C-alpha cells in the first residue's frame with residue numbers, strides 16, 4: 001500500500017472515531033492469538049459496536065508466528081497446497097459459512113479427500129476388518145450404484161446401530177444450533193458450564209463416548225470399529241473422550257463437509273482485515289499483569305502494551321504466559337497429533353495386498369496397542385503411481401517406519417501439533433473470565449469440543465461479555481449472523 005493512501009485511511013479511521021459518542025469509556029482490547037478464536041472476537045466486537053453505532057475502542061492482536069490462522073494452516077508439497085491442521089467444516093457451521101460469504105471466499109467440496117466418497121478400510125494392524133468398494137467411474141449412475149452397494153455393506157456389518165449413531169449425532173447438532181439464536185433469546189454466558197447447560201449439552205461432557213453410545217443402544221462392534229476410526233482421525237483419541245467431543249467428531253464424518261479453497265486460514269486473515277485490528281505479527285506475549293484499571297502486556301520483543309481488556313485466544317496449556325496475579329485454571333493436557341504428508345506411493349505388501357489399487361483411499365484404524373498410525377488418506381491422486389497422502393499418528397513417524405509403509409517417497413513433511421485437549425470425562429472447565437475483571441479466555445470452551453466453529457461460537461460469547469461487562473452495553477441484535485458493515489484498513493505493526 002502506498003504511504004499516502006495509508007495516511008488517508010488512518011485519518012479517515014481516526015475521524016470516524018472522533019465523531020463517536022464519547023460517553024463510552026475509550027479502551028484498547030488486546031487479543032493474544034490470531035486463530036479463528038482471536039479473529040472472531042475482533043469481528044464480533046466490531047459487529048456489535050457498529051450495531052450500537054458508538055462504542056469506541058482499539059483492537060490490538062498479537063501473534064507469535066509470522067502468519068495468522070493458528071491451527072488453520074496449509075502445507076506446500078511440490079507446489080500444491082493442502083490443509084495441514086483444521087481441514088473440514090460441517091454444513092451447519094453457520095459462522096464459518098457466514099464468514100465465507102462476508103469475505104467472498106470460495107467453498108471447496110469435498111474438503112480433504114481425493115474423491116467425493118473415498119473408499120474406506122478399517123485396519124487392525126494385521127488385516128482389514130472391513131472394506132468398502134473402491135470402484136471409480138465418471139458415470140454418475142455407476143457412482144450411485146457403488147455408493148448404494150457401500151451402504152448395503154455398512155448395513156450388513158453394523159445393522160440398525162448406524163441409525164442410532166445418526167440419531168445421537170443429530171440430537172447433539174440440534175442442541176448446538178441454539179447458539180445461533182438471536183440475542184433476545186440467548187443469554188450472555190459467564191461460564192462454559194452455564195453455556196453448555198443452556199443448550200442441553202452439558203450432560204454429554206460428564207460421561208465418556210463409549211458409555212454414551214452404549215446408553216444410546218449402539219452395538220459394541222460399531223463403537224469399536226467405525227466410531228473409533230472416526231475419533232482417532234478427528235481427535236487422535238479413543239472412545240474414552242467425552243460424549244460431546246465424540247458427537248462433534250462423528251458429525252465431522254457426515255456428508256456435505258466443506259473447506260475453503262486456498263486454505264481455511266483465510267477466514268482468520270479476512271476477519272482481521274475487516275475489523276480495524278492493529279496486528280502485531282511475530283510478537284509473542286510473555287506476561288499479562290493486572291495494573292488495576294488496565295492490563296500490561298509484555299512481549300518477547302521487549303514491548304509493553306496497555307490494554308483495558310485482555311483476551312487470551314489460545315490454549316494456555318503449552319504456552320508460557322506469566323499472569324500477575326496468578327490465575328487458576330484446571331490442568332489440561334493437549335493431545336499431540338503428528339501430521340505427516342508424503343508424496344510417493346504406498347507399499348501394498350505392508351497391507352498384505354497385491355496391488356496399490358487395492359489399498360482403500362482412507363485407511364482408518366481401531367484401538368490396538370502399538371499400531372503406529374491413526375489414519376492414512378489420499379489427498380491427491382496425481383496418477384496411478386504418484387499420490388499425496390496425509391498420515392495422522394500419536395507418535396512421530398520415523399523414516400524406517402515410513403519406508404516400510406511406502407514403496408517410495410519423493411517428499412515428506414512432518415508437523416507436530418499440540419492439537420486439541422486430551423478429553424477426559426467428566427470434563428472440568430476453565431473460566432471464561434479469568435480474573436473476575438476484564439481478562440477473558442476463549443479456549444475455555446475447547447474442553448467441550450475443539451473445532452473452528454466452536455472457537456467462533458465461544459468468541460461470539462466473549463465479545464458479548466466484553467460489550468456488556470466493560471462497555472455496559474449488552475449487544476442486542478436479532479441475528480448475529482447479519483452482515484458486517486465495517487470496512488477497516490489492516491494495520492500491521494511489526
Ligand SMILES: Cc1cc2nc3c(=O)[nH]c(=O)nc-3n(C[C@H](O)[C@H](O)[C@H](O)COP(=O)(O)OP(=O)(O)OC[C@H]3O[C@@H](n4cnc5c(N)ncnc54)[C@H](O)[C@@H]3O)c2cc1C
Nearest residue numbers: 033035036037064070071086087088285314419450451452
Ligand atoms: C491436525 C488438526 C486437525 C484438525 N481438524 C479440524 C477439522 O477438520 N475441523 C475443525 O473444525 N477443527 C479441526 N481442528 C481443530 C481446530 O484447528 C481448532 O479447534 C481451532 O483452529 C482453534 O482455533 P483457536 O483460534 O481457538 O486456536 P489456535 O488456532 O491455536 O490459535 C491460537 C494462536 O495463538 C498464537 N499464540 C499462542 N501463544 C501466543 C503468545 N503468547 N503470544 C502471541 N501469540 C500466541 C498461536 O501461535 C496461534 O496462532 C484440528 C486441529 C488440528 C491440530
